[in-house]
Amino acid sequence: MVLNRVTYRRRLSYNTKSNKVLLTKTPGGKLVFHYSTKKTKVSKCGDCKRPLRGVPAVRPTKLAGLSKRVKGVSRTYGGSKCSGCVRSRIIRAFLIEEQKIVARVLKAQTKK
Numbered sequence: 001m002v003l004n005r006v007t008y009r010r011r012l013s014y015n016t017k018s019n020k021v022l023l024t025k026t027p028g029g030k031l032v033f034h035y036s037t038k039k040t041k042v043s044k045c046g047d048c049k050r051p052l053r054g055v056p057a058v059r060p061t062k063l064a065g066l067s068k069r070v071k072g073v074s075r076t077y078g079g080s081k082c083s084g085c086v087r088s089r090i091i092r093a094f095l096i097e098e099q100k101i102v103a104r105v106l107k108a109q110t111k112k
Helices: 060-065 083-111
Strands: 021-025 031-035
Touching: none
Parallel strands: none
Antiparallel strands: 021 031
């Protein structure tokens, strides 16, 4: 009778999200655990929650090791907000400023 009991290779002995394993048979015929890494998620836009383009989908520790030019897009809010949301923010800010100017002009005309 063959025993197919396999024990964890690391100190963490609980079946947690960070301790997921695959049962693998070695060329020598032994059953061993192979640890799998967590799945990555694509960075999302803070406003519309759409996936961001130009930002790699890697785990945070790997992201910390990447250079700055790889982490984001060379634009205002690059790597945080998508281009559409940035465009709408810029247009909104411009229109608000225009409204303020129009209000100032109207106020000046009523005083005359």
